[in-house]
Amino acid sequence: MTSVVGVLLAAGAGRRFGGPKALARDADGTSWLLRSVQALSPCAEIVVVLGAEAEQAAALLPMSVSRVRADDWAEGMGASLRASLSALGSTSHGAAIVSLVDLPDVDAAVVARLVAASSGPDVLARSSYDGVPGHPVLIGRDHWAGVIEVATGDRGARDYLAAHEVTLVECGDIATGADVDAR
8 A cells, every 4th residue: 555644734824714723723722733743643754835924824734743834824724735745755655635724524534534545656536525626635646746837826636636636535424525715
């Protein structure tokens, strides 16, 4: 089986949300950042991409979690995706599961299904919820350069995924995959 790294995109300022989602907490005090890191626990390694309020967010992370700084994070999700995949180029991982910090019901069970779908460095898959494609996304190493090339603004890998055959991994029985954009 291919070694899969978990990538958490948590660099944004959360303008629509009212602040960086990496610093957000649920009403019960649960950190969105730590919950999202825990969701990636089925992966061989976890990398968190930071940007807005990077120092505050980094202080919340366990030492076992790698950090990547997206200096151009204000450009949007594409900048975070480029920063993470570029940093992973020197590793031996065959695939990356890319997730977002604002997916409250995406947990380790969803990520485990994607890890199980990893068939090698040419894999391209994404979770789906009742047939609707969503996040996280599984990107094999063979696709990293192509994703880096087209990832811009808030579109991330959307254009790349639209131009390639992507396997859907149904997760609607265990999560909704809905993201949170407002408090």
